[in-house]
Each structure stands twice: as C-alpha cells, then as structure tokens.
Amino acid sequence: MSKNRRQPRGRHTTVRNVPLRTHWLLLTTLVVTLSAALLLQGYTQHMFDSTADGAPRAAIPAASVPAQITSGGPVIEGSAARTAKPAARTIALTFDDGPDPVWTPKILDILRRNDVHATFFTVGTRVAAHPDLARRIVADGHQIGLHTFTHTNLGTASAWRRDLELRESQLAIVGATGVTTPLLRPPYSSTSEALTDADWNAVVQAGQQGYLTVLTTQDSEDWRRPGVDSIITNATPKGTDGQILLMHDAGGDRSQTVAALEQLIPRLKATGFRFTTVSDAVALPAPVRPATTADHWQGLALITALRTSGWVLTVLSWLLWAAGAISVLRAVAVLVAARRHVRMRRKPWGRTITEPVSIIVPAYNESAGIEAAVRSLLASDHPVEIIVVDDGSTDGTADIVEALRLPGVRVVRQQNAGKPAALNTGIAAASCNLLVMVDGDTVFEPDAVRMIVQPFANRRVGAVSGNAKVVNRGGLLGRWQHIEYVVGFNLDRRLFDLAECMPTVPGAVGAFRREALLRVGGVSDTTLAEDTDLTMALCRDGWRVVYEERAKAWTEAPASLGALWKQRYRWCYGTLQAMWKHRGALVQRGQAGKLGRRGLLYLLMFQVLMPLLAPVVDIIAVYGLIFLDPVRIIGLWSAFLLVQVLMGVYAFRLDKERTGPLWSLPLQQFVYRQLMYLVVIQSVFTAIAGSRLRWQRMERYGSLQVPVTAVAPPATAVAPPGPALGRSWTEEPDAVPPTASGTGFHHGPAEDSWQPYQQQSGPVPEQRSFTEYR
Numbered sequence: 191m192s193k194n195r196r197q198p199r200g201r202h203t204t205v206r207n208v209p210l211r212t213h214w215l216l217l218t219t220l221v222v223t224l225s226a227a228l229l230l231q232g233y234t235q236h237m238f239d240s241t242a243d244g245a246p247r248a249a250i251p252a253a254s255v256p257a258q259i260t261s262g263g264p265v266i267e268g269s270a271a272r273t274a275k276p277a278a279r280t281i282a283l284t285f286d287d288g289p290d291p292v293w294t295p296k297i298l299d300i301l302r303r304n305d306v307h308a309t310f311f312t313v314g315t316r317v318a319a320h321p322d323l324a325r326r327i328v329a330d331g332h333q334i335g336l337h338t339f340t341h342t343n344l345g346t347a348s349a350w351r352r353d354l355e356l357r358e359s360q361l362a363i364v365g366a367t368g369v370t371t372p373l374l375r376p377p378y379s380s381t382s383e384a385l386t387d388a389d390w391n392a393v394v395q396a397g398q399q400g401y402l403t404v405l406t407t408q409d410s411e412d413w414r415r416p417g418v419d420s421i422i423t424n425a426t427p428k429g430t431d432g433q434i435l436l437m438h439d440a441g442g443d444r445s446q447t448v449a450a451l452e453q454l455i456p457r458l459k460a461t462g463f464r465f466t467t468v469s470d471a472v473a474l475p476a477p478v479r480p481a482t483t484a485d486h487w488q489g490l491a492l493i494t495a496l497r498t499s500g501w502v503l504t505v506l507s508w509l510l511w512a513a514g515a516i517s518v519l520r521a522v523a524v525l526v527a528a529r530r531h532v533r534m535r536r537k538p539w540g541r542t543i544t545e546p547v548s549i550i551v552p553a554y555n556e557s558a559g560i561e562a563a564v565r566s567l568l569a570s571d572h573p574v575e576i577i578v579v580d581d582g583s584t585d586g587t588a589d590i591v592e593a594l595r596l597p598g599v600r601v602v603r604q605q606n607a608g609k610p611a612a613l614n615t616g617i618a619a620a621s622c623n624l625l626v627m628v629d630g631d632t633v634f635e636p637d638a639v640r641m642i643v644q645p646f647a648n649r650r651v652g653a654v655s656g657n658a659k660v661v662n663r664g665g666l667l668g669r670w671q672h673i674e675y676v677v678g679f680n681l682d683r684r685l686f687d688l689a690e691c692m693p694t695v696p697g698a699v700g701a702f703r704r705e706a707l708l709r710v711g712g713v714s715d716t717t718l719a720e721d722t723d724l725t726m727a728l729c730r731d732g733w734r735v736v737y738e739e740r741a742k743a744w745t746e747a748p749a750s751l752g753a754l755w756k757q758r759y760r761w762c763y764g765t766l767q768a769m770w771k772h773r774g775a776l777v778q779r780g781q782a783g784k785l786g787r788r789g790l791l792y793l794l795m796f797q798v799l800m801p802l803l804a805p806v807v808d809i810i811a812v813y814g815l816i817f818l819d820p821v822r823i824i825g826l827w828s829a830f831l832l833v834q835v836l837m838g839v840y841a842f843r844l845d846k847e848r849t850g851p852l853w854s855l856p857l858q859q860f861v862y863r864q865l866m867y868l869v870v871i872q873s874v875f876t877a878i879a880g881s882r883l884r885w886q887r888m889e890r891y892g893s894l895q896v897p898v899t900a901v902a903p904p905a906t907a908v909a910p911p912g913p914a915l916g917r918s919w920t921e922e923p924d925a926v927p928p929t930a931s932g933t934g935f936h937h938g939p940a941e942d943s944w945q946p947y948q949q950q951s952g953p954v955p956e957q958r959s960f961t962e963y964r
Contacts, residue, residue, distance in 0.1 A: 217871055225809055227499035232817035234315040234340055234496060254387045262382060264405040264434045265472050268397025273382070276432030276471035281458065283308040283435050283465050284406070286337055286375060289316055289323035290440035296448050297439045298330055304455045306465040307331050311375040311404070314339035314359035316440060318496040321366035328367045333467040333478055335373030335404065336360060344376045345388035352395055358492065364481040365489020371478045373468060374401040381405055402477070404468050406436040412447040413438055421450035426458065432471060506806055513803055520796065521833055524681045528844060531684035535739070540647030546573035547639055549626045550616030552609050553578055556630030557585040559746065561594065566633040568596055572640035575600070579616045582606025587630070610715035617712060623704045632698045632745040633661070642701045642741035652706035652733025653725060655683055655692060656699030656741035657845070662749060669851040670862040671747040671754070677841040683737040690781065691789030692735035697721040699743035706733050717771060719764025726772040729785040739845065755869060762797070762873040769793060801870035804863065831856055
C-alpha cells in the first residue's frame with residue numbers, strides 16, 4: 191500500500207486537528223477577571239465597617255502620643271507633629287461617611303440656600319458608586335476629603351492596608367472630581383485627646399504620605415439619632431472658640447440631621463458665628479488641587495472597575511438564583527417523570543415480539559473484549575444473528591471472532607472507514623427487520639435483546655434505548671461514572687421518553703427498525719456523536735424513540751482522567767454538532783417539534799448553558815466562604831448535595847442497584863464535576879472556533895467477562911435470510927444455524943437477492959450508499 195494513500199474519511203485516530211490554545215487562555219482570563227471583580231467587590235462591600243464614627247471604643251494605651259498633639263488643635267501634620275486650631279467664632283462644618291444619594295443632595299441644598307461652605311470627608315467606595323455627587327460637592331465650592339476607602343479603622347489596620355485605603359480613596363476622588371486632596375479624617379476618630387498609640391501611628395504614617403489629619407472638637411452625635419433638638423444642642427458651641435463640628439450625610443437615616451441643619455445654621459449665624467471649610471478655618475493655603483492626567487485616568491479606571499464588579503455580581507446573583515430555581519424544577523420534573531415512567535412500563539407494549547433480530551457489532555481494535563461481547567450476545571434468549579464488522583483492526587479482532595467458530599456469528603471485514611461506515615456495512619449485511627447495534631466493549635444480559643425489541647410492538651416506535659451500565663466500577667472514577675450513568679443518563683432518559691423527545695440512543699445498547707434507518711439514510715458520519723445524530727434524525731422523520739430500562743448491557747468506562755476527557759470531549763462536541771445540524775426541529779411540528787422544543791432546549795439548558803455557569807458557581811462559593819457567612823454557604827451546598835443524594839437513592843432503587851457507591855457523591859463535586867464542565871467549555875470553544883475534532887477511540891481494559899449463562903450458545907441462532915430484503919419472517923424451531931464461520935452475505939446486483947462471498951480470502955464488497963437500497 192502506498193504511504194501517500196489518503197486515509198478514509200471517518201477514520202479512527204487519537205490525533206486531533208484542533209490547534210486551540212487560545213480557548214484555555216481566554217477561559218483563564220475570564221476566570222481571573224471574574225475572580226478579581228468579585229475580590230474587589232468583596233473587599234469594598236464586605237470589608238466595609240459600618241460602625242458609627244462616634245461609637246464608644248475600648249480603652250487603649252496612648253503613651254506614645256506627644257503632649258503637644260493631645261493638647262493641640264484638631265488639624266494635625268503627623269510627620270512634623272504640628273497642629274492648628276480654627277479661629278474664634280468660626281465653625282468648620284464637616285460631614286462624614288458620604289456621599290449618599292438620598293441625604294447628601296438635601297444637605298447640599300440647605301448649604302446652598304444658606305450660602306455656607308463645608309468639608310465632606312467621603313468614603314472611597316461611596317464616591318465610586320456616586321461620582322456625580324462628589325463632583326457636585328466640589329462644583330458647589332465645598333472641600334472634599336478622605337474618609338478611607340472602606341471606612342476601616344486605620345489604627346487597627348496593618349501598614350499595607352492603610353496605604354491601600356488611602357491610595358484607593360484618593361484615586362476614587364480623583365476619578366470622580368479631577369482633584370486631589372490632602373485632608374484626611376480617620377474613621378472612628380474624635381478629638382485630639384482621644385488619640386491612642388495605634389491612632390497616632392496611623393496619623394504619622396498618613397503624614398509621611400502628605401496627608402493632614404482633621405479631627406473634631408464638637409460632635410453633634412447625630413449618628414445616635416437622638417432627635418432634632420438634641421442634635422442642635424450638641425452642635426451649638428458653649429463659648430466663642432472655633433469648632434470643627436462633626437455631622438454625617440450618610441450611614442443611615444439622616445432625616446434628623448437634615449432637619450437640625452435647617453435650624454442650626456441660621457441660629458448660629460445670628461449669634462455671630464460664621465461657617466467655612468476646614469482650610470479657611472485654620473488659615474491653610476488651598477489644599478485641594480487639580481490632579482494629573484495619569485492620576486485622573488487611574489481614578490476613572492478604578493471607578494469603572496468598581497461599578498463593573500458591582501454590576502457583574504448583580505447579574506451573577508440573578509443568574510445563580512435562576513439556575514438554582516431551574517435546577518430544583520428539573521429535579522422535581524425528573525423524579526415525577528421517573529415515577530410515571532415506572533407505572534407506564536408495567537403495561538405491555540402489545541403483542542410479544544418473537545421475530546429474530548440482527549445484532550451489529552462495529553469493531554476497531556476490540557481484541558480485549560470482543561469475545562466476551564459476542565458470547566454474551568449469542569447467549570441471548572431471543573433468536574439473533576450477529577454481524578461483527580471489523581473496521582480495519584490491527585490487533586486481530588476479526589481473527590479472534592472467526593477462531594471462535596460460533597454459529598450465527600458472521601464477520602465482515604472492511605478497510606478502516608469509521609464507526610458510521612461500519613454500522614452501515616452491518617445494516618446492509620443484516621437479514622432481519624429489527625436491528626440491535628452494540629459496541630464491541632459491551633456485554634449483554636441474556637434477556638437484553640428480548641427486552642429491547644418489545645417496544646416495536648408499537649408501530650410508531652422507530653428506535654429503543656437500552657440501559658447501559660458501567661462494569662468497571664472500582665475506584666473513585668469508576669464509582670463516579672457509575673453514578674452518572676444511573677442517576678444522570680437513566681433518569682433523563684425516562685423524562686425524554688415521557689416527553690417523546692429522546693435525543694440519544696446510546697451506541698452501547700440500542701435497537702432500530704430497518705425501515706426507519708433506511709428512511710433517514712442510515713448512520714451519518716457528519717458528526718462525532720453518530721448515535722445522537724441518528725436518533726435526532728429518526729425523531730425528525732416522525733418516529734418515536736423510547737427507553738427500555740430492562741434491557742441491560744454492561745460496558746467499559748474510561749479508567750483514567752485522560753481517557754475520560756477524550757471520551758466526553760467527543761461526546762459533548764458531537765452532541766453540539768448534532769444539535770446544530772437538527773436545529774430546524776425547533777420550528778417543525780409533530781414528533782420533530784417535540785424533539786426541537788423539548789429535547790434540544792433541554793440539552794441546551796442542562797448540557798451546555800448550566801455547565802458553562804458551573805465555574806461561576808464555584809467562584810461564588812469561594813467568594814461566599816471568604817466574604818459572606820461561611821455557615822450559610824456550607825448550608826446551601828449541603829442542601830444542594832442532599833437533593834442530589836435523594837435523587838441518587840431513588841435512581842439506584844429504580845435500577846435495582848446497591849446505594850453503596852453514593853458515599854462518593856460529595857467527593858464528585860470537587861473533581862469529576864469540574865472535569866465535566868471543563869469538557870463542555872472546551873467543546874463550546876472548539877465549536878465556536880469552527881475547528882473539526884476527529885474521532886478519539888477509548889482505550890480498552892479487558893474488564894468484560896463472558897456471562898455465566900453464555901457458556902453455550904442457544905439454539906435460536908438465525909440463519910441467513912431467504913429472498914426479499916426487509917421481508918418479515920420467523921425461523922422454524924428446527925432450523926439449523928450455519929456452521930461455516932467464514933461465510934457471509936452481501937447484496938448482489940438485484941435488491942431482492944443475496945450472494946455469498948468468502949470473507950477470509952475474497953475482497954470486501956464495495957460500500958454502497960443507503961439511497962441505493964431505498
């Protein structure tokens with residue numbers, strides 16, 4: 191054979207021509223960006239200390255505070271240990287904790303009506319949330335100062351936290367107003383005499399960065415909400431000394447502050463007091479100055495980041511609530527459907543199906559399990575013929591089957607052309623009207639064939655899905671896949687059956703009408719999920735596809751994370767291809783419409799969109815553990831897990847499985863679940879990029895064993911058919927099965943005739959399209 195010969199389409203290979211690396215980079219970028227946004231939101235919102243500034247504090251040593259500070263004025267230059275006092279009969283009116291969208295505008299209106307300027311010590315996060323109010327403060331001629339970024343106690347904060355608080359607060363002001371300010375009022379500060387050692391350290395550090403610390407001399411105590419009269423009394427000076435008066439424009443209901451201010455300003459003006467800003471009160475040169483362009487842009491970036499993170503968190507919160515509600519509804523729907531399906535299956539389909547069945551086994555390098563698979567099929571308690579289509583195996587798969595010399599088993603050899611082509615070859619060689627397709631790594635229960643064909647008593651049924659079970663359940667990975675097969679796949683199939691929108695008959699165990707297959711053109715090779723593609727095509731052609739849980743087959747599952755990734759990547763990508771290929775079902779009527787508006791939308795929601803949201807759920811969970819109430823988060827996670835466990839217990843009972851493996855379900859949330867949603871993410875990115883993924887064959891482990899009941903083949907093996915393709919016939923009890931394992935049958939020139947050929951020495955018959963057989 192020439193080395194340059196072109197490999198057939200649909201070939202088996204583990205090579206992928208998907209040169210995608212940017213999708214992981216993009217995913218990482220999105221996760222990092224989301225994490226950063228949530229970290230920023232968590233820091234600004236949940237590290238925010240809302241305790242009132244004037245609230246009592248525990249006694250703390252103050253031995254290191256210089257005497258000239260404790261006895262000096264309220265404006266302190268920490269780096270030089272100098273202070274300044276306001277002039278006599280001068281009141282520097284100051285407001286803390288704002289801006290607030292409700293109370294700050296009302297206070298600004300009062301100040302404007304009374305021609306009074308004040309100083310507003312703003313919190314950085316509030317400035318970022320309401321930059322328009324910060325701009326109005328400056329535009330109205332008031333001074334603006336820092337009250338830290340998250341209203342944290344600078345005295346108890348670490349040095350790096352103080353730097354962060356001051357820097358980010360300054361950037362917020364710069365981004366909102368375009369000016370910088372050196373005025374700082376530490377939260378929870380009061381008078382100079384109340385400074386502690388920790389407070390003084392914070393004042394000194396701020397002074398080294400160029401900040402002037404502005405304390406108070408008089409507290410209106412409006413934060414207590416003691417009543418308008420009490421606020422006015424507390425804010426009225428007892429003599430003629432100048433004062434720096436503390437009031438609040440945010441941090442709660444400030445209606446009493448607004449009402450008191452309306453009376454306080456005119457009353458004090460009448461007694462000879464003047465109101466001014468802090469800098470004017472202590473005769474400081476104008477402290478607020480225009481910011482540089484670079485600082486202004488940095489400030490705008492910070493504000494944008496803060497507001498975007500808040501918007502992101504809001505959107506995610508709604509999405510998570512919606513996802514949670516949908517998940518609960520899905521759980522209820524699946525459980526109700528499962529119960530109804532059990533009751534429905536107690537009724538017979540109709541007359542008992544006894545006609546023989548052709549079993550097609552596409553095989554590519556299946557030497558590890560092909561003997562067990564064939565012997566189990568031959569042990570069926572239903573008349574069968576078995577056609578093993580060797581798709582160019584290089585490990586002697588066909589030789590193993592032929593060496594068994596089992597009656598009723600034929601081997602058809604072909605060059606490697608892919609599983610769909612192998613299935614089409616088997617369909618063409620089959621002699622019966624009912625066909626069962628089974629993977630070469632699958633072992634059937636003795637009654638599986640009989641059970642899976644009984645639904646064909648209903649003429650509307652075109653295909654039947656069997657119950658695939660994991661045989662290699664050892665280890666966590668095996669248990670997790672076992673749980674997924676029983677809980678995920680089988681519960682969903684019951685729901686799909688009731689809704690008449692079954693999207694997939696698994697390749698491991700499925701039965702079909704020959705007529706239905708011919709009408710849709712056989713098995714297509716245009717997607718990697720040929721079983722899903724074929725099932726959807728049958729639904730769109732008007733056939734009903736049902737689930738028969740009593741038809742049990744045992745299949746090997748991947749035994750390593752790498753093998754599992756390859757298998758699920760192919761499944762998921764192929765499913766996306768099939769969904770896109772059959773998207774027209776969304777607007778069709780009848781059986782096709784049920785597939786489109788029920789099955790496809792269900793797949794889109796729970797196999798595409800929900801897994802795409804799964805990383806967000808994990809990030810939000812970590813966010814909640816750090817910034818929210820960990821007990822509440824753990825409680826919600828436990829409730830979610832409890833629902834899954836209850837569904838698992840019910841599903842295991844329906845399948846008559848022991849519930850022991852369910853102990854590993856909590857661990858599944860930390861490895862297996864992440865692997866599955868990463869598979870979906872990569873598949874979606876691959877599909878969006880338009881790259882083509884090639885077939886990825888799963889490694890076989892030889893864990894399948896011949897059933898005890900399959901020691902000797904039954905006497906119901908089917909002989910090759912007589913004339914007339916597709917004709918219904920029943921074998922007589924005394925029929926003698928063929929004994930020459932090397933003899934097969936293929937189509938001759940006429941559609942109604944069959945001609946023998948020698949498989950071991952003769953060439954493989956030429957592949958013909960299904961349209962030729964219609």
